[in-house]
Amino acid sequence: MAGFMQQIINGLSIGSVYALMAVGYSLVYSIMNFSNFAHGGVIMIGAYIGFFLLAAYKMPFYVAFALAGAGAGLLALIIERVAYSPLRKRKAPFLYFIISAMGASIFLENIVIATIGPTFKTYPKVFSTQPITVGSLSVGRLDLIMFVISAISLAILIFVIEKTKIGMAIRGTAYSVRASALMGVNTDHVIMIVFGLGGLLGGIAGMLFGMKYTVYPQIGFITIKSFIAAVFGGLGSLPGAVIGSVLLGIIETLTSGYLSSQFRDLIAFALLIVVLIVRPMGLMGKFTEDKA
Template sequence: MEACMYYFQMLLNGLSLGAVYAIIALGFTLIYSILKFSNFSHGGIMVVCAYFAYVIQRRFQLNFVSMMLITAAFGAILACLVQFVGFENLRAKRSNIMLYFVSSSTLGVLLQNIIVITFSSTYYAYPAFFTPPFVEVNGFTFSVSDMIMLGISAVVIIALMFLLYRTRLGISIRALSMDSETVKLMGINVSVVVALTFMISGALAAVAGIFCGVNYILYPQLNQLVFKGMIASILGGLGNISGALYGGIMLGVLEVCFNNAFGAGLVPVFSFVFSMIFLLVRPQGIAGKYVLDKV
C-alpha cells in the first residue's frame, strides 16, 4: 500500500509538472504550425505575464482565478502586439525564415530586459493562494497547488482542443497550418487568423507563467523554461498540437521520476540528453509522421 501511494504521489507531481510543460508547448506549437518558425519571444511573453499577475494581485488583492483570467487577457493582447511589431511585416513580405528567428529572439530578450529594468534581479513570490498548502494521506504529503494546477490545466487544454477542433476559428487555424495559399483562396482573412492564433498563444503563455511562478519563484530568467516547452513540442512532433500535449506530459513525468531517483541537479541534463536519444530513435516525434518530398 505504501509503495502504491508513493508512486501515485510521484505520478501526480509528474502530471502537474507535465501539464505546465504541455501548456508552454501548446502555445509554442500553435505559432510554429502556422508560420513554421520557433517563436522564442514566447518565453518573454510568459515572464512578463508572470510579473504582471504578481503586480495586479498585490495591488488589488485578487484571488487566483481572477488573477489568471485578467493575466490571460493581458497575455493575449501582448502577444498580438508582439505579432504586429515583430512578424506582420515579415509575413507580408514573405521574408526568409532566419529573419523570423532574429526578430523573435530579439523580442524575447527585449521583454526579459524590460522586466530586469523594472523589477531588477530581485526574486519575488506569489502569496500563498491555497491553504492548507499540503494534504496528508496515509503519511504521504500531496501539494494542493499541484492538484489545483493540474485541474486548471486540464480545463485549459480541453477548452483549447474544443476551440481547435469544434469551431470555425480552430478549423481556420488548422487549415492555415496545412496550406496558407489554399486558405487565402477560400476567402479566409489570414492576417486575422494569425493575430487570433498569437492571442491564444499569449493567453497560454500567461497561464504557464503564473503556474511557473507558483511552482518556483519570480525571476527574470523564468523565460528559460520555454525551452522545456520546446523540448516537449519536439518530442511530440514539431508543429503537432496533440503531440505537444503528449510530449509535455511525458517530459514532466520522466523528470519527476528522474529527480526522485538521482536528484534535481541532473534533471536539466537528463531532459536534453533524453530528447536527443528519443529523436535518434523516432525523429518525427510521438505523434508526428514522416513526410516524403519528391523532387
C-alpha cells in the same frame, strides 16, 4: 510503490504546466513553420502581471488569473504585429523570424530588469499549503489546482480547434496557408488568433509556475523545457505537445526522486538529442522539410 505513485502525481502537475507552454509553440509552428522563441518572454510577463495583481493590488485570484492570461495574450499579439507581420509581408526567410523572436525575447527580459529589477519575487500565499492526503499519498493543493486549471484550459483549446469555425480555419491554415487564402480564409486574422491563444495559455502557465516557484526575469528560460516537450511530442501537433509535456514532467520528477535533481536537466536535453536523431518529427508530428 507509494513513492513511485507520488512521483507520478508530481510529474503530472508540472507536466500539465509544460503542456500549456508547449501548445503555444505548436500552434505557431503549425501555421508559420518556425519556433516562436519570444514565447518565453510572454510567459514571463504573464507571471509578473499575476504577481503584481495579487501582491500589490490584492485582487482575487480569479481576477488576477484572467488578467494575467489576457495581458500575455495581448502582448503576444503586439509581438506578432511588430516583429513578425512585416517579415511575413516581405516573405522573409524563416531564419529572420527566429532572429526577430530572439530579439523580442531579449528585449522583454531586459526591460523587466531595467524597470522592475532582477531580484526574485515570491507570490503571496493564495491557497492553503496543507496537502490533501489519500492513504500514503499526498497532493499539494496548488499542484492539484495547477493540474485542474491546465486540464480545463487545454480541453477548451482542443474544443475550439476541433469544433468551431475558427478552429476549422486554424486547421485549414495549418494544412496550407495558400489554399486557405484561396478559399476565402483571412489567414492574417487566423495568425493573430493563434498568437493570442498561445499567449493566453502562456500567461496562465506563467502565473501557475510563478505561484509554485518564484518570479524572475529569466523565468522564460523554462520554456526551453516546453520546447523540448513540443519537439518530443511533435512540433505542430497539439495532442503531441500535451503528451510530450506530461511525459517530460514525469521523467523529470522520476529522475529527481530516484537519481538526483542535478540530472533532471541533463536527462531532458539528452531526450531532445535522442528524439532529433531517432525520430525528428516527434511522437505525433508530421514530417516536414523545414523545421526551424
